[in-house]
Amino acid sequence: DQQVKQNSPSLSVQEGRISILNCDYTNSMFDYFLWYKKYPAEGPTFLISISSIKDKNEDGRFTVFLNKSAKHLSLHIVPSQPGDSAVYFCAASANDYKLSFGAGTTVTVRA
Amino acid sequence: DGGITQSPKYLFRKEGQNVTLSCEQNLNHDAMYWYRQDPGQGLRLIYYSQIVNDFQKGDIAEGYSVSREKKESFPLTVTSAQKNPTAFYLCASSTPRGAPAKNIQYFGAGTRLSVL
Numbered sequence: 001d002q003q004v005k006q007n008s009p010s011l012s013v014q015e016g017r018i019s020i021l022n023c024d025y026t027n028s029m030f031d032y033f034l035w036y037k038k039y040p041a042e043g044p045t046f047l048i049s050i051s052s053i054k055d056k057n058e059d060g061r062f063t064v065f066l067n068k069s070a071k072h073l074s075l076h077i078v079p080s081q082p083g084d085s086a087v088y089f090c091a092a093s094a095n096d097y098k099l100s101f102g103a104g105t106t107v108t109v110r111a
Numbered sequence: 112d113g114g115i116t117q118s119p120k121y122l123f124r125k126e127g128q129n130v131t132l133s134c135e136q137n138l139n140h141d142a143m144y145w146y147r148q149d150p151g152q153g154l155r156l157i158y159y160s161q162i163v164n165d166f167q168k169g170d171i172a173e174g175y176s177v178s179r180e181k182k183e184s185f186p187l188t189v190t191s192a193q194k195n196p197t198a199f200y201l202c203a204s205s206t207p208r209g210a211p212a213k214n215i216q217y218f219g220a221g222t223r224l225s226v227l
Binding site for chain 1: 153215221
C-alpha cells in the first residue's frame with residue numbers, strides 16, 4: 001500500500017513561470033518530508049526538506065509547503081528554468097531510518 | 112571528495128546466476144540503503160542497515176541478500192530467486208536521526224541490471 005502519492009505523473013511549464021508539484025500521504029506518523037530531483041540514469045539528489053513542526057521552508061527558488069491536516073505537501077519552483085526539467089520525488093519519514101517515496105512527477109520546462 | 116560509488120554502472124545477468132552490486136561510501140555515514148526503481152514507479156526499499164553487522168529487510172527483500180561487514184560498504188546480491196531483476200538499483204547512505212541533517216539520504220549514480 002503506497003503511503004506517499006504523487007498523483008500527477010507529469011507537469012509542463014513555461015520557462016520563468018511557477019512549477020507546483022503536489023504530494024499526498026496517508027501515514028499520520030510521518031514527521032519529516034523531503035523532495036528529491038532525479039535526472040535520467042543518475043541517482044536522486046536532495047533538494048529541500050521540511051519537519052512536521054513547520055508549514056513552510058524556503059531555499060532559493062524552492063519552497064515546500066506542508067498542510068498536516070490535509071496530509072498534503074507541495075513544492076514550488078519559482079522561476080522555473082530549463083535545468084529544472086527532471087523527475088521530482090516526494091519522500092516521507094516516520095521517526096526511523098526508512099524513507100517512503102512517491103512515484104515521481106516528471107517536470108518539463110519549455111523555453 | 113566524499114560520495115557514494117556504485118559499480119558497475121551496467122550489469123547483465125544470465126538465467127540462474129547470482130550477481131553482486133557494489134556500493135561504497137566515504138561520507139562516514141552509519142546507515143546505508145538499497146532501492147529498486149522500475150519505470151514509472153518510485154523507489155522501493157530492498158534492504159537497509161543502520162550499523163555494521165546489522166541489516167533489516169525492506170519492502171521487497173525477496174530474492175536479494177546483503178552484507179555489512181564494513182561501515183563503508185554495503186553490497187547487494189541479486190540471487191537467482193529474484194525472477195524479475197531487470198531494474199535500476201540505487202544505493203544510499205545517511206546520518207543517524209537526530210543529527211543536524213536528519214534523515215537526508217544521499218544516493219549513488221545507480222546500477223542498471225538487465226537479464227540476458
